[in-house]
């Protein structure tokens with residue numbers, strides 16, 4: 553089956569926009585030809601021609617840090633609703649965290665996640681396996697069995713591995729299997745009883761604060777352990793200037809460390825928190841404007857490699873339990889690109905090319921994935937974006953079950969309008985914006 557996306561605005565390697573026709577055969581990109589080329593050689597064998605005139609066409613976005621909640625927390629999200637939310641946000645490959653119930657610490661649960669994702673038929677799901685059984689920090693999981701079941705790395709996301717010895721053993725084992733260790737960096741002894749960053753906001757409300765060192769201490773410890781073991785060490789949701797300083801130095805020393813940052817840590821600080829509203833409660837917390845600046849600079853200079861959402865849906869009822877009892881986390885798929893495009897690209901601070909790279913080819917390179925590029929032979933995982941479309945963030949319109957976002961009411965440009973996975977249209981906005989012709 554041949555499909556064509558014609559008149560696509562495609563970013564070149566150097567970040568310029570050029571007009572191309574993308575020829576898709578079955579699930580792969582067959583050819584990308586210049587926009588002034590005649591398509592008649594293709595049109596008689598074509599099943600679908602999609603006119604993407606004036607739309608940006610990118611490789612499908614890749615999100616290496618997401619929570620799909622199934623099995624165990626289906627009231628927050630299911631694999632079906634989570635992956636549908638992902639493709640609506642332009643994501644075609646997502647890596648799911650193991651803090652499900654049961655925890656994804658065994659081959660059976662890995663198999664279930666993969667099977668459900670396949671049945672849903674939206675985004676491709678790459679599961680992570682837990683480092684410790686039940687994410688309890690007591691006993692390592694069977695890394696070899698988890699690898700054979702299809703996990704792409706090991707992490708106890710949701711909680712930091714408190715014991716340095718446990719982390720070192722995990723890294724040794726992962727290195728032998730040539731697998732990465734992905735770390736939620738948090739020293740519990742520095743955090744207990746706090747849920748916002750230590751600073752103006754916590755002082756004003758008379759609350760205990762989460763200090764920056766609670767994150768950076770783990771980053772520093774783990775960099776030393778990564779150096780000692782030779783493992784690929786990836787730092788989750790970096791949020792502090794101290795962590796960034798350590799990562800920058802480690803990279804200069806040639807230690808195999810990579811890092812990710814979330815849109816909210818690039819766009820919001822503790823000064824923006826309107827009050828004791830649980831839609832502003834996430835882990836790591838929103839930090840100071842100084843930390844936000846450090847995160848932005850680190851993403852720009854490559855100290856932080858990639859953008860992830862840490863999509864963390866919770867039910868409205870859970871988030872309404874009061875600031876102390878409400879769980880940490882906010883949803884992310886459906887707002888990530890428009891937020892970053894509007895705030896960083898339209899403002900002139902970033903090139904469009906850099907933003908797209910940090911959401912596509914860079915995550916693919918960090919994790920060695922066959923994805924993230926528009927080129928012949930690549931899977932036809934494609935996102936079509938209307939950069940001019942302007943909409944207000946309305947959580948009631950989300951495909952995710954989660955409504956927990958601090959970005960409700962933000963007016964943004966740059967909304968994905970169609971997403972293809974393996975050559976199939978898995979999500980499309982109202983036909984008004986895109987035309988199918990035969």
Ligand SMILES: NC(=O)N[C@@H](CC(=O)O)C(=O)O
Pocket residue numbers: 619651709710711736833834835836862864865879880881882
């Ligand atoms: N980020 C969050 O605030 N919450 C995540 C856990 C995590 O990513 O550490 C969750 O699972 O809800």
Ligand SMILES: [Zn+2]
Pocket residue numbers: 709710711736788789835836
């Ligand atoms: Zn985490």
Ligand SMILES: [Zn+2]
Pocket residue numbers: 617618619649709710862864
């Ligand atoms: Zn997470």
